[in-house]
Amino acid sequence: MKWFLLMLIICNAVPLQGLTKIVSARPQVVNIGSVFTFNSLIGKVIKVAMDAAVEDVNASPSILNTTTLRIIMHDTKYNGFMSIMEPLQFMESETVAIIGPQRSTTARVVAHVATELKIPILSFSATDPTMSPLQFPFFIRTSQNDLFQMAAIADIVQFYGWREVVAIYGDDDYGRNGVAALGDRLSEKRCRISYKAALPPAPTRENITDLLIKVALSESRIIVVHASFIWGLELFNVARNLGMMSTGYVWIATNWLSTIIDTDSPLPLDTINNIQGVITLRLHTPNSIMKQNFVQRWHNLTHVGLSTYALYAYDTVWLLAQAIDDFFKKGGNVSFSKNPIISELGGGNLHLDALKVFDGGKIFLESILQVDRIGLTGRMKFTSDRNLVNPAFDVLNVIGTGYTTIGYWFNHSGLSVMPADEMENTSFSGQKLHSVVWPGHSIKIPRGWVFSNNGRHLRIGVPNRYRFEEVVSVKSNGMITGFCVDVFIAAINLLPYAVPFELVAFGNGHDNPSNSELVRLITTGVYDAGVGDITIITERTKMADFTQPYVESGLVVVAPVRKLGSSAMAFLRPFTPQMWLIAAASFLIVGAVIWCLEHKHNDEFRGPPRRQVITTFWFSFSTLFFSHRETTTSNLGRIVLIIWLFVVLIINSSYTASLTSILTVHQLSSPIKGIETLQTNHDPIGYPQGSFVRDYLIHELNIHVSRLVPLRSPEEYDKALRDGPGKGGVAAVVDERAYIELFLSNRCEFGIVGQEFTKNGWGFAFPRNSPLAVDVSAAILQLSENGDMQRIRDKWLLRKACSLQGAEIEVDRLELKSFWGLFVVCGVACVLALAVYTVLMIRQFGQQCPEEAEGSIRRRSSPSARIHSFLSFVKEKEEDAKARSSRERQLEDISANGSSRCN
Numbered sequence: 001m002k003w004f005l006l007m008l009i010i011c012n013a014v015p016l017q018g019l020t021k022i023v024s025a026r027p028q029v030v031n032i033g034s035v036f037t038f039n040s041l042i043g044k045v046i047k048v049a050m051d052a053a054v055e056d057v058n059a060s061p062s063i064l065n066t067t068t069l070r071i072i073m074h075d076t077k078y079n080g081f082m083s084i085m086e087p088l089q090f091m092e093s094e095t096v097a098i099i100g101p102q103r104s105t106t107a108r109v110v111a112h113v114a115t116e117l118k119i120p121i122l123s124f125s126a127t128d129p130t131m132s133p134l135q136f137p138f139f140i141r142t143s144q145n146d147l148f149q150m151a152a153i154a155d156i157v158q159f160y161g162w163r164e165v166v167a168i169y170g171d172d173d174y175g176r177n178g179v180a181a182l183g184d185r186l187s188e189k190r191c192r193i194s195y196k197a198a199l200p201p202a203p204t205r206e207n208i209t210d211l212l213i214k215v216a217l218s219e220s221r222i223i224v225v226h227a228s229f230i231w232g233l234e235l236f237n238v239a240r241n242l243g244m245m246s247t248g249y250v251w252i253a254t255n256w257l258s259t260i261i262d263t264d265s266p267l268p269l270d271t272i273n274n275i276q277g278v279i280t281l282r283l284h285t286p287n288s289i290m291k292q293n294f295v296q297r298w299h300n301l302t303h304v305g306l307s308t309y310a311l312y313a314y315d316t317v318w319l320l321a322q323a324i325d326d327f328f329k330k331g332g333n334v335s336f337s338k339n340p341i342i343s344e345l346g347g348g349n350l351h352l353d354a355l356k357v358f359d360g361g362k363i364f365l366e367s368i369l370q371v372d373r374i375g376l377t378g379r380m381k382f383t384s385d386r387n388l389v390n391p392a393f394d395v396l397n398v399i400g401t402g403y404t405t406i407g408y409w410f411n412h413s414g415l416s417v418m419p420a421d422e423m424e425n426t427s428f429s430g431q432k433l434h435s436v437v438w439p440g441h442s443i444k445i446p447r448g449w450v451f452s453n454n455g456r457h458l459r460i461g462v463p464n465r466y467r468f469e470e471v472v473s474v475k476s477n478g479m480i481t482g483f484c485v486d487v488f489i490a491a492i493n494l495l496p497y498a499v500p501f502e503l504v505a506f507g508n509g510h511d512n513p514s515n516s517e518l519v520r521l522i523t524t525g526v527y528d529a530g531v532g533d534i535t536i537i538t539e540r541t542k543m544a545d546f547t548q549p550y551v552e553s554g555l556v557v558v559a560p561v562r563k564l565g566s567s568a569m570a571f572l573r574p575f576t577p578q579m580w581l582i583a584a585a586s587f588l589i590v591g592a593v594i595w596c597l598e599h600k601h602n603d604e605f606r607g608p609p610r611r612q613v614i615t616t617f618w619f620s621f622s623t624l625f626f627s628h629r630e631t632t633t634s635n636l637g638r639i640v641l642i643i644w645l646f647v648v649l650i651i652n653s654s655y656t657a658s659l660t661s662i663l664t665v666h667q668l669s670s671p672i673k674g675i676e677t678l679q680t681n682h683d684p685i686g687y688p689q690g691s692f693v694r695d696y697l698i699h700e701l702n703i704h705v706s707r708l709v710p711l712r713s714p715e716e717y718d719k720a721l722r723d724g725p726g727k728g729g730v731a732a733v734v735d736e737r738a739y740i741e742l743f744l745s746n747r748c749e750f751g752i753v754g755q756e757f758t759k760n761g762w763g764f765a766f767p768r769n770s771p772l773a774v775d776v777s778a779a780i781l782q783l784s785e786n787g788d789m790q791r792i793r794d795k796w797l798l799r800k801a802c803s804l805q806g807a808e809i810e811v812d813r814l815e816l817k818s819f820w821g822l823f824v825v826c827g828v829a830c831v832l833a834l835a836v837y838t839v840l841m842i843r844q845f846g847q848q849c850p851e852e853a854e855g856s857i858r859r860r861s862s863p864s865a866r867i868h869s870f871l872s873f874v875k876e877k878e879e880d881a882k883a884r885s886s887r888e889r890q891l892e893d894i895s896a897n898g899s900s901r902c903n
Contacts, residue, residue: 026067026328032320033090035083035100038075041229041263042102042125046313047073048302050099052294053317063325071317076102084109091117091355094336096364097320099313104128104174111136117339118361120368122320124312130177133386138361140368140386142316143309143377144283146178147185148391149254152281152409153224154185156252156395159415159432162222162448163771164194165252166215168235169226171198178226178254192769194220203231208238216244219449219771225253232256236274247440250448251278255308258282258396258403262307266401275398277439283308284392284408285377286419294376308377315375323367330367332360392420397436407433447497449771457500460488461518461527463534464507467688467713468739470796472532474505483796487550488531488764490788491779499772503531512690512712519544519765529772530765535736537692537760545770548777549761550789551738555693558740559672559732560721561751574658576815583651586823590644591620593830597637597837623648636833643829647822654814672732674754679703683731686711686720693734696758714743721750736760742797 034050037043050071057069072090076082083106087098091113097120101107107126114121115138124143129150131139157165167182169175175198183193195218197211208231215223223244227235232253239245257280261267285291285308294314298306336356358364372381381389391411396403407417415432438446451458462485464474472482480503492499504527507513518530519540535553536546575583595616623645632638672678678685679701687693689710697703709730711717723729735743737756744750766773783789816823 026065027334028066029068029070030064030324030334031093031095032069032071032317033087033095033098033100034071034073035076035086035090035098036073036102036125037078038073040078040102041260042307042309043075044304045263045302045307045310046124048298048304049310049313050317052297052301053314057318057321063321065325067324067328069317069321069324071099080106087121088113088355091119094334094356095119096324096334096358096360097122097368099123099316099320101126104131104177105172107131107139108136108173111139113355114138116357117355118358118365120361120365122316122368124316125309126174128174128177129181130173138365140365140382141388142319142380143312143388144391144393145387146254147181148387148411149281149393150178150182151185151411152393152395152415153182153252153254154189154191155409155414156279156433157186157191157222158189160250160445160448162250163191163769163774164220164449165191165222165224166195166197166218166220167193167224167226168197168199168211168215170201170203170228170231172201175201175226179224182224182226194218194769199231201228205234205238208235209242212239212242212244216242219451221248221446221450222250222448223252225251225257227253227256229256229260233260233271233274236278237271240274245274245276245439247438247442248446248450249439250446251275251439253278253280255281255283255393257398258394259307259309261398261403263305265305272398272401277437277441278398279406279436280396280398280403281409282394282396283312283377284394284410284419285311288374288376288378290374291376311376315377315380318373318375319368319371319380322371322373323364326367326370327360327364330363332363332367335359390420395433399437404434406436447771447775450497451500457502458528459526460501460503461506461521461530461532462503463513463515463518463532463690464505464509465533466510466512468533468742470742471738474509478505480505483792484532484762486792486796487780487783487789488776490783490792491764491776494779494782495775501528506530512688514690516540516692522765522767525767528767529770533736533738533762534765535692535760536763539692540765543768544765545768545773546763546765547773548780549763550780550783551762552759553736553738553762554756554758554760555696555734556737556740556752556756557672557675557678557732557734557754558717558721558743558750559670559753560724560749561670561753562749574655574814579814579816579819582816582823586647586826587620587624588617590623590640590826590830591616593640593834594619594632594637597634597640597833598632624652634837636837640826640829640833643826647819647826650822651819654818658814670751670753672753675701675734675757676754678732678734681731682707683725684709684729686717686730686733688712688735688739691735693736697734717743718747718750738762738797 036046038047050073054069054071057063072095074086074089076086080103083101083103087101087110090098098110098114099122101110101123102125104126107121107123108128108131111121111131115136118138120138120140121136122140122142124141127141127143127146127149129145129147131141133139165182165186167179169179179193179196186192195215197215199207199211203211212235225232225235236245236251239251245251253275257275257278259282261280262282266272291311294311295306298310337359339355339357369382369386372379374380379389383389393409394405395407395409395415397406407415408419409415410420417432417434435443436445437443462472462474462480465472470483472480472484474480485503492501506518506521506527515530515532515534516539518527518532519534520543521527522530523543530544533551534540534546536549540546572580595612623641632641684707685697685703686709687697689712694708694710697708698705709720711720711730711733717733717735720729721733725731732753733740737752740752744752764773764776766776780789783792
């Protein structure tokens with residue numbers, strides 16, 4: 001009996017033991033490693049935050065159940081080597097994930113090992129944008145990527161209208177890659193980094209001083225500081241001692257500065273004075289009851305200020321806890337095995353064979369990436385590229401002993417003065433940022449740049465022309481004057497700052513220099529700008545930036561012209577011979593059509609042949625003056641006549657207007673009608689030496705180079721045009737309208753023929769991305785608005801006009817192509833009217849003369865006889881035809897009755 005009871009107990013105990021194993025599949029403790037520097041600015045807050053998070057996770061009954069979460073923290077003590085070795089020690093033990101390292105440079109190394117061992121690495125402080133999930137699949141960033149922070153800075157730069165920035169950064173992976181991302185985002189806004197100022201990862205004060213002196217000598221006053229917590233404040237201290245925290249400077253710091261202010265607040269008075277007016281960014285965390293409760297709790301946990309890194313550290317622990325719980329629900333098991341590749345290396349003194357592979361690493365990684373929860377920092381959910389959703393930043397302005405929030409930046413909407421939750425409930429879309437107090441306690445938006453502080457005046461290249469001294473002229477004493485120079489000086493005087501410059505002649509004064517070459521020399525640094533008659537063309541815009549055009553001047557053709565005097569045959573000039581011929585023929589044709597339509601029943605169109613011909617001619621030409629006395633009785637005739645009278649009205653009006661212009665306005669005639677004439681003939685063409693006109697005629701209009709004759713001055717224009725092609729001159733000259741107007745001011749024997757065939761303008765040239773080009777453009781517009789531009793133009797370019805200035809080049813004679821539509825309509829009306837009339841006549845002929853129409857045997861039945869009968873019927877007056885037809889029917893009736901009686 002005792003043995004039986006013992007066996008029963010053993011048998012009953014077996015299934016209970018199996019059940020116990022199933023229930024206890026989750027381990028009692030899950031280890032997570034964490035490496036950071038305890039005494040660092042970030043370390044002081046994340047240690048407190050992670051301890052609080054572990055306490056809350058283990059106290060929560062809704063997660064992990066009986067499993068306890070434990071975080072093992074190791075202090076790296078500011079040592080990069082320790083930041084790498086400490087995570088390796090965790091990988092020797094049963095650690096399912098590691099939080100850290102703190103810096104991007106060491107995180108990159110550790111991520112390589114983690115990928116091999118399949119242990120997830122989570123970091124909220126390693127924000128290097130180049131750490132891609134494709135390269136590091138087991139690296140997970142649980143805060144915002146620096147790519148978005150740089151996009152926010154680029155939007156700020158664009159918002160204030162700045163074009164160039166100076167970037168100061170530490171020369172390591174974190175600094176270089178962050179500034180590279182900034183450069184990419186700025187280029188999207190058509191801005192750029194003009195100077196990348198790199199410092200050693202641990203710079204001395206001397207290093208910082210030397211660098212800032214170079215920055216002070218640059219033109220840009222927009223300085224972006226992507227620094228380290230260690231030396232960032234030292235940089236501002238040196239900048240203040242160098243006078244670089246004064247009016248005109250703009251300092252934009254990444255989120256390292258806001259972290260210092262939040263963590264160590266209140267800062268010492270000297271420190272806060274060093275950063276007055278600085279704009280900085282901070283990771284945006286939306287307000288919530290959960291966050292408010294944690295803020296109140298924080299003050300009881302530590303005396304250190306609460307920064308966003310503490311909030312992200314807290315959420316990272318909770319994210320891991322939720323992922324661990326999901327991992328166990330999927331049947332995951334915490335087990336490790338040796339890596340065969342590492343095992344082949346042997347143990348050695350480094351004991352590399354102690355590193356173990358997390359067997360469930362891939363499943364656990366999927367669980368982490370699938371987490372979707374609301375934490376202290378907002379929604380914790382990863383996008384397909386492993387970034388947190390809804391990246392956002394606060395834009396802060398350091399003022400007084402703290403800062404003020406001047407706006408927000410959201411990835412989906414850009415800058416705004418409202419938080420995201422308020423934006424959803426309003427349609428406000430105006431102001432992007434609140435007003436800023438800039439360095440030097442200025443509230444005026446800084447211009448963002450100055451001239452290089454090297455004591456050198458700007459060298460302004462001015463073309464030394466041999467022609468048209470009114471435009472620009474270099475005197476024998478070296479003085480440079482002219483219309484273009486006066487416009488430039490007037491624009492410079494309107495700028496709100498001084499521009500030291502000197503005008504430098506470009507060219508020898510005998511041959512006209514090439515403006516394209518002047519623009520090229522600007523790109524090489526020989527000149528700082530170009531002032532003169534520099535036409536804005538595509539080739540030059542690829543090399544330099546141009547201001548707003550201050551003169552509109554396209555290409556025109558000037559040729560010899562002669563005055564057309566009045567003559568006995570002047571009345572024939574409005575129409576071309578072809579037009580006269582077609583008009584005369586139309587009068588005759590319409591008269592003949594009206595005669596055909598009216599002849600049968602209108603007595604005015606009947607009579608002897610001679611009388612009918614005279615009537616037709618008279619009727620046709622009398623319609624020109626609407627004085628025809630013959631009336632039309634048929635409907636078809638009236639329709640044709642109405643259409644013809646409309647045609648006559650148009651022709652008569654056009655003739656009268658053209659003849660009036662010919663007889664009352666001076667007319668100039670030239671065999672050259674415009675650029676089209678020059679393209680079709682083979683005569684030589686003059687062009688201004690050194691101008692873009694030569695290339696335009698060759699490449700755009702396909703004019704052979706052998707036909708082009710370079711001319712230097714107005715006197716050479718005059719001689720070449722007078723000589724003409726027969727005496728070694730030119731048939732015409734192609735130049736810009738502004739020059740031609742000056743040339744024609746006292747030369748009445750020449751004139752502009754044809755239309756202006758290009759649209760160009762003159763502008764001042766500056767190097768690429770020069771902010772001075774934008775300011776001078778605004779000044780040119782101001783000159784135009786206040787009338788100063790017109791006064792300068794009148795001073796230099798307004799000349800006494802010659803006596804024929806009001807004359808016009810011969811007006812084009814009216815051609816057939818201008819009226820062919822009217823003639824076609826009239827012709828179609830005539831044809832249709834004759835066709836309808838013919839059908840009606842055939843019908844009447846069949847009704848009134850059936851024997852002739854049917855070709856009876858009793859009468860002439862040949863086709864010619866029937867046609868002759870039809871024409872006789874048409875020619876016969878309608879009343880006579882009806883009477884004859886009636887008599888014939890009566891005779892036929894009598895004959896028929898007589899025959900019947902005989903029978």
